Structures are given as structure tokens and as C-alpha cells.
Amino acid sequence: MPTAARSPTVPARPTIPPLPSSARQPTSNRKEPDVTDTTTQTIDTTRSPWSGTASREELAHWRGVAESVAATLGEDALARDRANLDPTTELDLLRDSGLVNLLDPAEFGGGGGHWESAFLAVRILSRTDASIAQILAYHYINSGNIGFNTDAAKRADWYRRTVEGRWIWGDSVNPTDPNLELVPDGDGYRLNGLKRFSTGASAGDVVLVNAIVRGGELDGRFLFFALDHDRDGVTYLGDWDALGQRLSASGSVRFTDVVVTPDDVLGIGTDEPFSTLITPGIQLAFGNLYLGVAEGALAQGLDLTRARPAAWFLSTADTYRDDPFVQRVVGEFASKIAAVEALADRAGRAFDEVIALGDDVTAEIRGEIAIEIAKLKVVSTEVGIEVANRIFEITGSSSAKSSTGLDLFWRNVRTHSLHDPVDYKKLEVGAYVLNGELQPISLYT
Template sequence: MSEAVEQTRRTHWSGVADDAERDRWTRVAEEVAVTLAADALERDRRGEQPFAESRLLQESGLVNLLDPAELGGGGGHWESAFLVVRVLARADASIAQLLGYHYINSANVAFVAPAAEREGWLRRTIEGRWIWGDSVNPVDPNLVLRPDGAGFRLDGFKRFSTGSGVGEALLVNAVVEGGEHDGRLAYLVLPYGHPGVELVDDWDNLGQRLSASNTVRYHDVRVGPEHVLGLGTDEPFQSLVTPGIQLVFGNLYLGIAQGALAQGRELTLARPNSWFLSAADTYREDPFVQRLYGELVSRVAAVEALADRVNRSFDRTIDRGSAVTADDRAALAIEVAQLKAVSSDTAVDVANRVFEATGSSSTASHVGLDLHWRNARTHSLHDPVDFKKLEVGAHFLTGAVQPISLYT
């Protein structure tokens, strides 16, 4: 490949996944999902940092799915990565979130790092089987990053730092105050246990309890040049990180809905008899129950078809590398927003209404059917879905697109 073509492509990702690749990673994800499903409810109740689950992801090879094969990575495409998130979310949405965020966080090597430094970051990631956590919450502008010699000093805190409790690498976003880079967004990578970094084990929420999304506090943290991944720009290619994370969300919600339906089906088939006013002999034969599942299954199937299409669109856009335009990026963002709108609402609704078919006995704590709803309800509040609907509607009516941010 010529140097000019390589520079245009910008990354090791090219083309789209074929059937063999998707099948390979689906099988791996399904094996991991079986292990996770065996004690998902018990682990959720304990709410401990997911060190064991992280090792499972590392040993399976899933953490390196997107890394270049020539350096020892999985050589996979984004379509496969999104599909893996979806498969895991059927069994354990917390760990699916952890892995999905890792994919996006580590992808900043391609989106942000200078070309000459990318291979070094990739080699360390692959050889160490790193999981990349993050501390980037844009609505917590509570970090102070000031120049200090050749590097910086970092103070403050960030909430909702997914993967920070277990990841080998912690991606941190902070705006520089002072010096030649004043006002620019810096992407920092700190190793687990870096001096001055305090991991606060305070993630005790309704759902996604094992996503390690705790608070991180920074106490006069030295940030050397070796910890600086790169600086933010207004380049359309670099900003693909936001459609990427929102696509993780769409596939996460779809997987949760599929998991709720699968468990609901098992419970419904196991129910004896039927409601005393029904003409059917069993609940599975009751037309009202069948109609309910018909509606829910059809909605989930429609979301799946949209997700598959948008997942592939992401790979096709990535393939354009530095040739990606603002219009390309905007078109992709609208597709992703469409998926976010329908997948979010569908997951919450399906995980709620499936109880209508499974009955009051399915609300028992030991059944754990509520886990799907708790996970969907918690993560779907990440950023208001109404703004995604507004984004889609405004574009449809006026052609307007949202300004680029870490949420749009």
C-alpha cells in the first residue's frame, strides 16, 4: 500500500466484515455469554468490581478483536465488535458495556494519536491485553490540567468513569489551562495505580452494577509526555468517536431486549395451565400472550435490522479515513441517532412488558427477570433520548445537524 493511500485510510481498519469473521466472533461471544449467564444475577447483587469478568474478556480474545492482526490482534471490524456487545448484553449488560466502552476508548489511538505513535500504543495494548477504561464524562468539567515542565499536573474528579476500576489503561479527557495548548482538549492515558489517581468505589446504581462506572479523583497527578495520547481537533474523522459510542449503546439496548425476550419465553413456556377466563389450556396458547410476544418480537426484529445496517455503515465510513467529510459524519450521526431512539425505547418497553406474559411469579427476586429492565432503564439515561429524536426530526424537516460534541 502506498504511503499516500495509507495516510488517507488513517487506520488498520478497511472494508467490512465478511460472514466468516462475524461467525467467528459471534461464537466466541456466545461462549463467554454462557459463562456470564450462569451467575449474572448473583454477581449483580454483590456489585463488586468485575476483575474476574475482565479476565474472561481478556482470555477469550475479545478485548483485542479490533486490533491489527499483524501485531497480534484479532484483525476484526467494528461490525463484529458491535455484534459482540449485543450478544454479551443478552446475558450480562454490565460486562457488555465494559467491553463496548473499551473498544471506543482504545480506538482513540486511531482517532487521536499522531501517526508515528500509533503502533507503540497498539503493541502495548495487545501485548498487555489491556482493557481501556475512561474518565471523560463531558458534563463533569471538574478537571484542571495545567502545564508543568514537559508535561502537566491534573486535579479534580470525574463521575461515571466506566471501566476505571479494572482497566489497565484509563483514558482521561481534560481541557488545558494555560501554556501553548490553552483551551484545547487533551486525551491522556494513565496506567492502573498511577500515583495520585484515586478510584472511588461508589457505583451503587439501579442497574449496570458491574460496569465499574465509579468516580475517579485526581490529586496533583503528574502527567508526563508519555501519558499524552493526543489533542482534540475539529477533524470529522476524529469526531467519529461519538457516533461510535452511541452505536455501542444501540447494540447494548438491543441485546438487553433480546435477553429479556429469551428469558420471558422460557418462563412463559414453563407456566402451567392458563388464566381462568381464557379459552386456552396454557399461557403459551393464549391469544393475548401470543399477541403480546408478536408485538415485542417484531419490534426487536426491526431494531436488529436497523442496527445491522448502521453497524456496517460505520465500517464503511471508517474506511474513508482522512477523506471523511463533515457531511459524511453528519449522515452517519443521523443513522446512529435513529437507532438510539428506537433501541432505547424498545429495550425499556420490552423489558417492562414481558412481565405481562410471565405473571406475578416472575417478579420473585430469585428469578431475576428484573435485571434486564434495571439495566436498560439505567443506561438509557446516559443522555436524553429526546434530544436524539429532536436531532432526527430537525434533520428530516430542515436538514439541520447538531454541532459536534461528545454527545452528538
């Protein structure tokens, strides 16, 4: 097993606001998963481990935490992007800040937070480092399977271990690349095959894997299971070579006769409405990521524009910041970003309200929140790409210098927005608005 290379040292971290008194942070750094632990600490047996919605105080706390982390990441984001190494040091920053355990129940030492707070953190980190924001977003979704797909009786053990170990959950679940073979072997399974686009897997602590069982009493069923990073037979190929999101640790993973025990299994996939909320959740994370990139591109563009001397020789203004054409572009961008932000906030609050219903989530309710989030996916994709691309119109030719790094925003949003075609999200929304039709449940819808 090759040792993951570490990124350049992250600068000293700003002071981070303390967590609410109801939460505590473990003192360990990266703790290897103990897959044999059988602690029987109890947890509320209601279907959803999340209730209610985020308070102003909760949102303010996690906003402060995320802004501190984003400021640190922003100090050398371009240099780290160019180094193109697995972000192990950056993930320590997420652990130390408490962001990785934001959604975990407070009774186990987690942050006891809501999904709206988690998506806000993803948005804020995306303003300076969308790669690390992507890993955090996927971590929330991957570890969220504990709440969505694990029986209440098993949740306590999973939550206790992920909080105490401060695990970051990577994944190897790409549904368009189903080249995994999971076959019964004794009371467990053997896993073989290759998965591409495994975000966070090589740099995190555990790897969430989805695979269909071939043979035995669960033949044809879809299993969710988690493997510790250094499990025998798991090899990280380090072949991620995209133009953006370079530090998202999204390379391929090869599985060779990997032992999967019953203790590794989180749950069995179904089309039951509550458990399948995980898919609208990841799409909501994407919407916030693209919004954050747009906000970050505009922020850097404004700094560059304010620093520009004089103005274009045909302009009636003395400086670029006073040029009416520059102001028009800025006004357009700021207005579009504000609209996307309002939709993202509304969708984030609604998502928590739906999750709090637990077993009362119906197929119709699940479909309606998926459509609301699909609307965000459409507009955040378009605004993210537009702002990151057109920001150069107000910053001028000098901003195209490699050392400026303004291209990082476009490279990141252009790369990640290809995750799944936004045109199909437009079709989802249109089919629902016109005919009340909902798409079949999948890992993309």
C-alpha cells in the same frame, strides 16, 4: 491505593472458537502499562487503521466467541449483580476470549476485526450481562482513540502495548462533569480534580482521560491521554450505586497531582470529521446494548412462559403459551426487536464503510452516519425499555420473585438509557429530516 475486590468466581468457560490464523493472543494476563517504552515498530500510515467491512466468516467467528462468553456470564449474572463488586474476574474472561483485542490490527497480534463485529459482541453480551457488555463497549471506544486521534507515527507503540498487555481501557471523560485541571509542568502536565461516571476505570488496566489544558502553549486545547491503573495520585472512590449496571465499575475517580507525561498523550481534540467519529461510535454501542437487553429479556420471558402450567381461568387455551393474548405480546416484541436488529446491522456496516474513508470523511458524511445511528438510539431505547418492562405481562406474578431475576434487564436498560436524553436524539433526527440541520459536534453528538 485500595485493592479492587474480586467478584465471585466465574464458572468454567465454554470452548471458544479459535481466532483466524492471521491473529494471535498474548499469553500474559493483566500486564501493567509500560509508559516509557519507545518501540518503533511501523504501521500503515494511512489515516484510518480500519479498512473494508466485516466478512461473513469474521462475523461468524466473533459471534461464536461472544456467545460462549455470554453463556458463561449468564450462569451467575444475578448473583454477581447482587454482590456488586468490581468485575475483575469477568474482565479476565474478556481478555482470555480475545474480545478485548478484536479491533486491534492483526500485525500487532490483535483480532484485526471491524466495528460491526465489535458492536455485535456488545449486543450478544448484553443478552445476559449488560454491565460487562458496557465495559467492553466503552473499552472499544476508549482504545479506539488510538485509531481516531493518535498520529500514525505513535500508533504502533500504543497498539503493541495494548495488545501485549491485553489492556482493558476504562475512562474518566464525562463531559457534563468537567472538574479537571490540567496544567503544564515541565515537559508534561499535572492533573487534579474529580470525575464521576468513570466506566471501567477501577477494574481495567488504563484510564482514558479528557481534559482542557489551562496555561502554556496549548492553553484551551482538549487533550486525550491514558494513565495506567495504578498511577500515583489516582484514587477510585467506589461510589457507583445505581439500581442497574451495577458491575460496570462506573464510580468516581479523584486525581491528585497526577503526573501526565508526553508519552501518555494520545492526541489533541479537534472538530475534524474523521477523529470525531468516536461519538457516533459510542452511540452505536448504546443502541446495540439496549437491543441486546431486549433480546435477553424476551428469551428469559419465553422460557418462563413455556414452563407455566395451565392458563388463566378465563382463557380458551389450555396453557399460557397457547393463549392468544400471550402470543400477541410475544409477536409484538419479536417484531419490534427484529426491526431494531435490522437497523443496528445496517448502521454497523455503514459505520465501517465511513471509517474506511479516513481523511476522505467529510462533515456531511460524518453528519449522515450520526443521524443514522441516532435513529437506532431512539428505537433501541424505546424497545429495550418496553420489552424489559412489559415482559412480566406474559410471565405472570411468580416471575416477580427476587430469585427469578427478570428485573435485571429492566434495571440495566433503565439505568443506562439515562446516559443522555433520547428526546434530544429525536430532535437531531427531526431537524435533519425537516431542514437538513446537523447538531454542533460534541461528545454527545
